[in-house]
Amino acid sequence: MIPFYVALFLFFAALVSRPTWADDLVFENAHIADPETKTVKEGSLVVKNGRITQVGGKTPAGLKSKKMDATGLWIIPGLVDTHDHSTLNNPGPNGVVDRLTTEDVMKMMLYCGVTSFLDLFADEKAIFKARNLQRQKLTLGSTLYAAGPMMTCQNGHGTEFDIPTRTMDSPDEARRQVDLLAQQKPDVVKIAYDHSEEAPAMSKATMTALIAEAKKLKLKTIVHIGTWQDASDAIDAGATVVTHFGQGEMPDELAAKFRGRGVWEIPTMTYQSDLLYLVENRSLLRSPLLLPLISKKLLAAYQNIEVNDSFVAKILARQNKSRDTYLGAVKKLSDAGVPLMVGTDSGDLGVFHGFSVHREMAIFVRAGLTPWQALAAGSTMPKKFLNLKSGIAVGDKADFIVVKGSPVADIENTQNIETVVQNGKMVDRPALLKFKPIQE
Ligand SMILES: [Zn+2]
Numbered sequence: 001m002i003p004f005y006v007a008l009f010l011f012f013a014a015l016v017s018r019p020t021w022a023d024d025l026v027f028e029n030a031h032i033a034d035p036e037t038k039t040v041k042e043g044s045l046v047v048k049n050g051r052i053t054q055v056g057g058k059t060p061a062g063l064k065s066k067k068m069d070a071t072g073l074w075i076i077p078g079l080v081d082t083h084d085h086s087t088l089n090n091p092g093p094n095g096v097v098d099r100l101t102t103e104d105v106m107k108m109m110l111y112c113g114v115t116s117f118l119d120l121f122a123d124e125k126a127i128f129k130a131r132n133l134q135r136q137k138l139t140l141g142s143t144l145y146a147a148g149p150m151m152t153c154q155n156g157h158g159t160e161f162d163i164p165t166r167t168m169d170s171p172d173e174a175r176r177q178v179d180l181l182a183q184q185k186p187d188v189v190k191i192a193y194d195h196s197e198e199a200p201a202m203s204k205a206t207m208t209a210l211i212a213e214a215k216k217l218k219l220k221t222i223v224h225i226g227t228w229q230d231a232s233d234a235i236d237a238g239a240t241v242v243t244h245f246g247q248g249e250m251p252d253e254l255a256a257k258f259r260g261r262g263v264w265e266i267p268t269m270t271y272q273s274d275l276l277y278l279v280e281n282r283s284l285l286r287s288p289l290l291l292p293l294i295s296k297k298l299l300a301a302y303q304n305i306e307v308n309d310s311f312v313a314k315i316l317a318r319q320n321k322s323r324d325t326y327l328g329a330v331k332k333l334s335d336a337g338v339p340l341m342v343g344t345d346s347g348d349l350g351v352f353h354g355f356s357v358h359r360e361m362a363i364f365v366r367a368g369l370t371p372w373q374a375l376a377a378g379s380t381m382p383k384k385f386l387n388l389k390s391g392i393a394v395g396d397k398a399d400f401i402v403v404k405g406s407p408v409a410d411i412e413n414t415q416n417i418e419t420v421v422q423n424g425k426m427v428d429r430p431a432l433l434k435f436k437p438i439q440e
Contacts, residue, residue, distance in 0.1 A: 024048045025398075025421065026059050030070035033408055034392055035077065035376035040408065045075055047398040050424030055394055073418055074406055076375060077391035078115025078399035080382035081357045083222075083243055083266050083343025086130075086144070087122040087163070090294060090437065091349055093312055096301035098294055098437035102130040105346075105353045106141025107432040108293050112354030113401035113414070115422050116143040116388060120190045120222065120243070120343075123163050124148035128184050141432065142354075142422075145386055147190035147222065148181060151210060153202040157192040157224065160199070168202070171209030178213040187386065188241075189214045189221045193234055196226025196247060208237040220385070222266070228254055235261050241385070243343060244268055247322070250329040255336035264385065265333055266343035269363040272326050275350030276319040277363075279307055289415045290355045295437050315349060330367035340364070341385060342378040358415045371411040378414075398424040 025047040032041045032055055041056030046065070054060070059067065086105040090098040100108075102122070109117050119127055127146045133139050149165040150158030151174070158165050166181065168174040178189065191210060195201045202210075207223070214221050215238060223234040228246030235242070235257055242258070243266040258265060278284050285302055307316060334340055342364075344356035357378060364374040383391055390399040400421050405413035420427040 024065035085347030088347025109142035145187040174210035194226035271345030
């Protein structure tokens with residue numbers, strides 16, 4: 001006979017080891033759109049033990065999984081934001097701010113079908129702690145990846161936010177700082193190399209040493225730039241990704257240089273232009289996807305935005321000046337075969353955590369990309385970049401969204417989310433809305 005305490009132990013062990021995805025899933029009669037192959041398959045999407053086991057065709061006979069009828073619905077891979085600042089809140093006009101925690105942002109992202117996101121600058125102590133807690137399955141929401149600090153020079157871009165960061169002014173110091181940062185296991189290294197502002201910028205030699213050291217440690221680098229020359233220098237130095245654009249028309253030879261050196265780009269078009277789109281078309285604020293995520297006060301501040309307010313006017317003037325050339329740069333890079341990734345730079349005016357991922361894809365289409373290309377930039381490309389084996393291909397960890405209407409015919413249909421599946425499980429979306437932004 002088994003002693004009572006052993007029996008008790010076995011009982012709880014059985015409870016713990018029971019697969020958490022007891023409810024395997026099948027979505028039947030679906031359109032399953034894979035941006036990687038640009039193909040649509042019809043039929044059943046089968047999820048077993050958290051993974052995709054079948055894409056299209058008939059549901060295998062005798063399958064006891066939970067079956068969902070997805071007639072008229074489309075399934076696409078979970079989305080990814082590769083340029084977020086989860087500690088910078090949702091700021092609005094007139095000093096109105098929805099104050100958010102990183103945990104709030106994780107929930108907002110997942111609510112919007114963004115199953116993973118990359119924070120590109122925060123207090124490294126706080127952000128790595130949040131990331132590590134989530135990896136221990138202690139936090140609900142979109143899966144957080146993080147760069148930690150902005151690697152910058154003394155008084156350079158990134159030092160103006162009252163967020164602790166890392167500064168370096170020589171190649172030796174750059175190598176030392178990368179080595180120290182590497183101990184925190186950052187998912188990427190974020191570097192500010194920006195000669196567009198009056199603030200000092202890192203020297204090319206320091207940036208080059210920094211990138212070389214990161215490479216040695218097998219860390220990918222994302223370089224924030226402010227001029228096209230900055231982009232060219234970052235490519236010379238061996239950067240993995242460039243984020244933002246330079247000013248004015250992008251030189252033709254630069255697109256070829258990106259392509260030749262295999263460098264990727266995160267344009268952050270919502271940050272560069274969405275306040276302007278929003279002022280031109282205030283119905284953007286009525287999106288049913290956005291409304292449950294923001295406070296009434298923030299919504300009202302945007303609805304009543306004063307275009308003559310000096311702070312707002314300055315941003316609108318900048319966006320007015322650069323919008324068309326930036327749309328042209330997105331198209332030029334895409335035509336040259338440069339991999340593009342969706343990144344919103346959320347934490348800035350006119351941009352909203354989670355929701356703006358859908359806007360970024362819509363703006364890519366406005367730039368002349370096909371919806372397939374925009375969907376790839378918002379899902380399969382960043383997954384490849386972050387080495388995530390998740391999505392809707394056979395063998396993938398099941399991370400996908402179910403939407404009403406074809407996102408291939410109209411990219412805005414990505415906003416009509418019916419269901420989100422993360423790690424093979426149906427997400428309880430209403431539960432994700434149980435957070436309260438603190439308003440100011
Ligand atoms: Zn940024």
